[in-house]
Amino acid sequence: MIAREVEFEGHLIDSNILPKVLDLILDLDGEFEITEFRIGKRKEDTSYARLIVFGRDENHLDELLKELHKLGARVADAEDAEFAEAPDDRVLPDGFYVTTNNPTFVRLNGEWIEVEDIGMDRVIVVDPEGKRAYCRFLNEIKKGDLVLIGEKGVKIIPPERPRKSTTFEFMGGHVSTERPTPNVIKAIASEIVNLKRNGGKIAVVAGPAVDHTGARDALAGMIRDGYVDVLLSGNALAVHDMEISIFGTSLGMDIRTGRPVPGGNRHHIHTISKIIAAGGIKQAVEKGIVRDGIMYECVRNNVPFILAGSIRDDGPLPEVVTDTMEAKKAMKNALKGVNMVIMLASMLHSIAVGNLLPSVVKTICVDSNPSTVTKLVDRGSHQAIGIVTDVGLFLPELYENIKELEKES
């Protein structure tokens, strides 16, 4: 058996890190010996642990350390990070390092550098001269890029349990069903208002159910009132939102009665044709073709939106980014500086956005399907709240609560 010493620091116990470390070693048939353990005496104190990890052989130990690394393990005697040249465009050198969504630092010439734009399942390109490190998608790698290899000289800060008494501290990481929904909404409204008062930025990811279920006016109101800094969606949400403005229907269904309208199946194609004829969404708003709703408020209030294409799209609208890799990149850029993401009834876009987010961004996922909500919250940390409910009732209620909180202050 061979061994190596690693160390951990932080809220190791109540943020569940040390238990995960020991679990993992047991899961992978390793052994451990704790050589030092200083527990924080009070809740504001951090803890420190040093332990020797034993593996069957070099390979096994290496596997153990790779996994421990993701939980924040640092090799006690820190060395510089290693890297190698990409042999070709979009081809990685052997032993390349894959990122987590946690804040990550690499040691270059004895100095710890934070990796920029961190996100999950990507690689790290380093610039030792410029003392910088970047997180990159595989398809952004160019021949000759210096790609990080191995875990040596790489440090991760795993997510800790929120300390301040917030909704996220209590509900974080959980999916809410069978809870007092009206009161849960009240708590979330208060989180949103506080975040905006403190200068935070909010992204909304929304699916077309927002149009169909009667939540559209509430979302339009939130955009108008400044609660949405960027909108991430697809062709369908925008088409049906403008279809409502032009024809009063969403996918041919009268939005007031829920009944299909005769000839209504033409409306969404007609809407797209009209917007194309106008030159785009912005022009359609300016020309008075679209007079209210989500896209209208985005244009009027200069709220940027990204409409990512999908193979299900009709049309699509001129603003839709039909190339999926370009759409992904645009979404990644739009998410820079965002502190909270609200995901509304949109599995495809929500999972895509979830994959792009660093672990520190708060997320609120609302969907009527418990499986979708579970999937979205699972990949998150304590920073994700899932609510299984009907977005058509949720969003109007949320907006009402936000407006009342504004009045009160």
Place this chain on the structure above:
Amino acid sequence: MIAREVEFEGHLIDSNILPKVLDLILDLDGEFEITEFRIGKRKEDTSYARLIVFGRDENHLDELLKELHKLGARVADAEDAEFAEAPDDRVLPDGFYVTTNNPTFVRLNGEWIEVEDIGMDRVIVVDPEGKRAYCRFLNEIKKGDLVLIGEKGVKIIPPERPRKSTTFEFMGGHVSTERPTPNVIKAIASEIVNLKRNGGKIAVVAGPAVDHTGARDALAGMIRDGYVDVLLSGNALAVHDMEISIFGTSLGMDIRTGRPVPGGNRHHIHTISKIIAAGGIKQAVEKGIVRDGIMYECVRNNVPFILAGSIRDDGPLPEVVTDTMEAKKAMKNALKGVNMVIMLASMLHSIAVGNLLPSVVKTICVDSNPSTVTKLVDRGSHQAIGIVTDVGLFLPELYENIKELEKES
């Protein structure tokens, strides 16, 4: 091949009866020849069809006729119904007739008699002297009862599509998802208010999620305002409702914050013990132990309630009918004269109640699980509406809409 002539009358086409008839004959490898067909020229006219059904042999033809019977087929040359004595308690004579949930008539001594208390999957006991016929559960059959056998001399009125422009005409038989929920609620509120103004009776079936999700005050309000004529539920709804009144928690969860309260897991057992000590729910209300909520309003407003026992129950409360067959009978009796049933987040009780209802009673099923709603609506006719939503947001919104309609008038 042997053949028999049958006839049908009613809205055979737009209520989908004739297509079902022909489908069925094809499904069962029979043949048909239409000998007479008079179609209603306008929508208020009924149609008439007479056709010869061919089967391979006596048995096959008999099977065909048994199934056609359920769609309203009458043998052209009507004969009297046949019956036989039950050989023992709860034992049926050979060839016994099983009921549908549709209005049913039997021909006794040349006269058509309506079967009383009709409901699905039961048998019919006739009293030729008294010129009456009763629908009975198997376990109500006594030795010597005259039990109807065969389909001869039995006539069914299959459900027709509602004519007047109501929510049921449009949404009946469908499960609503991706519809404008706020507007669907408005339409249902209006159905409820109209039905009560016309002297109709409403039963509510409710599960404990009504307590957990924040819908309790709305249901209590609807009882207080006279919109509920009878409440069908179980031990859990009543326990948690009164737990909220006594401790402010539902299954130990603070109803205002959604958080578990320390020691809260004792509350529901404590609540039951207190109610038993008081002598029952009524006494607990009178003694001021229970001061608000669903059970409080039932007692104060003399709204009868039936709490049916289940093997999951803690306690149970003294009013719970622990014998399932007695509970079923009590529920059947309570449903007499009811015109509408509202089913709220309660699969077990809703399916049980659904089985007890004649096809003419309107039902509205609300549940967050689409499978539950589909199951409930499937067994219904055009008279069932299913809504997949969160009862915690649905019911408060429904009650608000009802109150506004009241104000308007």
Place this chain on the structure above:
Amino acid sequence: MIAREVEFEGHLIDSNILPKVLDLILDLDGEFEITEFRIGKRKEDTSYARLIVFGRDENHLDELLKELHKLGARVADAEDAEFAEAPDDRVLPDGFYVTTNNPTFVRLNGEWIEVEDIGMDRVIVVDPEGKRAYCRFLNEIKKGDLVLIGEKGVKIIPPERPRKSTTFEFMGGHVSTERPTPNVIKAIASEIVNLKRNGGKIAVVAGPAVDHTGARDALAGMIRDGYVDVLLSGNALAVHDMEISIFGTSLGMDIRTGRPVPGGNRHHIHTISKIIAAGGIKQAVEKGIVRDGIMYECVRNNVPFILAGSIRDDGPLPEVVTDTMEAKKAMKNALKGVNMVIMLASMLHSIAVGNLLPSVVKTICVDSNPSTVTKLVDRGSHQAIGIVTDVGLFLPELYENIKELEKES
């Protein structure tokens, strides 16, 4: 009130067409009078109906006729179809006609021409000189194209109930739950074998759950044995399939034990990098990098595959069509001549493919989520069968049954 006479022909009753016609008129507040009705006396006979439809005014009547048209209504005195020039690229003339997914004919110079490549929610471009008519996506329309307008001179053949006693006749249009799954699989195996024996073409749409749940070897076997003519999928299915071949894991999970493998989260990125380095999937198979599985069998057996991009993709693989509109077009072309589509655990791709299919193509949808299956079957006709089950058990069982049927013959 104004009126117009329309006529219908076909299996109007048992295929449920006439009831839908009358329903629709009632739903839209129209009136009707049936002037002639000849019902087929036996099941192989067709029926004929002629009726006068009344609307409140010209607009109302027009709406009524637009909807009746989709059910196959022909104006009794047929006129030629009308068309207009597209004013610009991707811009439609007023009153453009939107397609259904049913076989469609247009009348040009007194002659009925079948529309080529019919599919839902598109428009029709006519070539009166060449006596041809084409179904086109909005974004394929060029300035000056002659686009069909109005319903005049357009004839639709709505789907009829399958006559021959097949699985589709019985289960078509339904979602199967609580049925004897092993026997349902047996029936489907027999449909597949028969279709192939008669020279039919089968497309498979598959999601990555095929890899995760243990169904991969069965799908690979079906491709090897010639049961799959084209594979429609995305990046993830192909990546994890080849990850299994190279690393024995699917998304880092050991496919034999279901447990995550240490360092496994690197495997899918590593797989993509290796395939890119090899020059693509075909080359990776030829170079012996990929030695078994779904993609291996596609390459070895010259079965074409289309991998459509999505914003969730990592990499992606070189063969992935990242532009969604190009991917959609490629999928449409690949579906030409296909008689059956098997959809396996893939909501996004299945819905996209479903939108592209004419109503006459048989579809079998398998998913563990009842909502997904319902969505897919709802948009279909009698030609769609939905099965709610676990693809990881379903596909191996299906393949076993297919192999046994082969042995028997």
Place this chain on the structure above:
Amino acid sequence: MIAREVEFEGHLIDSNILPKVLDLILDLDGEFEITEFRIGKRKEDTSYARLIVFGRDENHLDELLKELHKLGARVADAEDAEFAEAPDDRVLPDGFYVTTNNPTFVRLNGEWIEVEDIGMDRVIVVDPEGKRAYCRFLNEIKKGDLVLIGEKGVKIIPPERPRKSTTFEFMGGHVSTERPTPNVIKAIASEIVNLKRNGGKIAVVAGPAVDHTGARDALAGMIRDGYVDVLLSGNALAVHDMEISIFGTSLGMDIRTGRPVPGGNRHHIHTISKIIAAGGIKQAVEKGIVRDGIMYECVRNNVPFILAGSIRDDGPLPEVVTDTMEAKKAMKNALKGVNMVIMLASMLHSIAVGNLLPSVVKTICVDSNPSTVTKLVDRGSHQAIGIVTDVGLFLPELYENIKELEKES
């Protein structure tokens, strides 16, 4: 602020106990100071922690200690347990103690006594003379019983993570979706075979979907081969099982084709009537009326079964325990000595049984609905495995695997 010292012992870290303790104190706004902490150096070592808990006042501290108690906290200076007389039948003294489902000890006259028949949400009756303590349902309490009050002198052993490398160690506490189902089944088969070889007892809880989906023969086989020690179910499973034996249908559906059989809706009532006429299930088997299936094998192999009544039941069969409280008690008694419970597609009965089980009993829950599986696994510990799949394919495959394992040995 006031304080109290508590201590914990066991696998505090890798079984996640200490983190939960600190979480809880933070959740409830308490404070803590760790005064002693000895961590197990190797995985077989236990740990020991002593900490001072601070509350705002006596009440707050009491609440904190009540909750910590459930995690195994012992007051450092142990005192005897306290108790009080029940003031009346089914009425509890103030401050009564509510049980968890974990092994529990009470200190009587300085001696730790294990509570017999432990189960969740009940109370403890002590017999200080006889040195015994019993876990009782509320409705079993008689006036004068000595009921445990407070947490003083009560010790709980919270569940620890399974150590030996078993399926439960790895999958315990999780719901399996998107895993290689065939291999998961193999692992479970091996657990079952091992447990039986070591003399373990297995209970099966089964719903009527076992009959409908084609899993009946596999369950019958497992009973015949001695893998089932007791069967817990309801009226429907038994009725449809015997309906298959007598008529070849399950709820009127031909079990070979999945199609409804003409006149089939009479079959289940007919089956019940026949069984009643025979005198019961045992007699029906002996008289040759029922010749195969689940109930047949139970009777032939003397496997006890309990059929608990529900308000949905038709009939019911003579063996059905219609009183829910009696049924619950019978199920509790039948579960004595059982080491594993397999729950098959039965929400009502599975949740009822889950409530009756001590935390140390292994449970395997199989259902096609992820919400049901999640609910069942959530209330469990590491000892519960949930599998979202189709029982109609799962059970035959499981039985095949069991038979192969038998052959191998």
